[in-house]
Amino acid sequence: EVQLVESGGGLVQPGGSLRVSCVASGFTFSSYWMSWVRQAPGKGLEWVANIKQDGSEKYYVDSVKGRFTISRDNAKNSLYLQMNSLRAEDTAVYYCARGYRIGQHWGQGTLVTVSS
């Protein structure tokens, strides 16, 4: 059974940093693109970033370019999102999802709150 479990969310002040993680199981992690998608409270879904199987390609939505970095450790079946210079508008549930086009497999999400 495919499982994606996010962690690392929490309360952070504006301008601060946070790293969220996603541990994958039930499939060959190194064979798949992985994505981060976020959802602000009461709002819709927004794709944030994705990363190729070997980490050689990474793409971001414009609003996080230069502030967020997606990475992965295939030996640990783990996906990461390093978030710097956080803003109030980054407050959201962050989901990891399997695949370039996303689709079936999502984690349960981790809440990141940016507030003073």
Add this chain to the structure above:
Amino acid sequence: DIQMTQSPSSLSASVGDRVTITCQASQDISNYLNWYQQKPGKAPKFLIYDASNLETGVPSRFSGSGSGTDFTFTISSLQPEDIATYYCQQYDNLPLTFGGGTKVEIK
């Protein structure tokens, strides 16, 4: 970026009604479209891929159609458990983009 315009933003229908949601892309995306169902506090559930293909295990009352810029999602007979917000999502180009969502309620 490709904009995905979903309508309506909300609807209220009776159990057994046919429900239709539309999703319009700002440019041709062929059939590179997913549909999801999301219930409060839960991750989205994948329903349809390639605009019209039902994911395994999804009830047959759900269907999708369309290509190019205009797409339709249909629930043929609304059930109480279908109360949720539905999203379309294109994967023709990065950034991947979602429609704004359609909240479906029971009348």
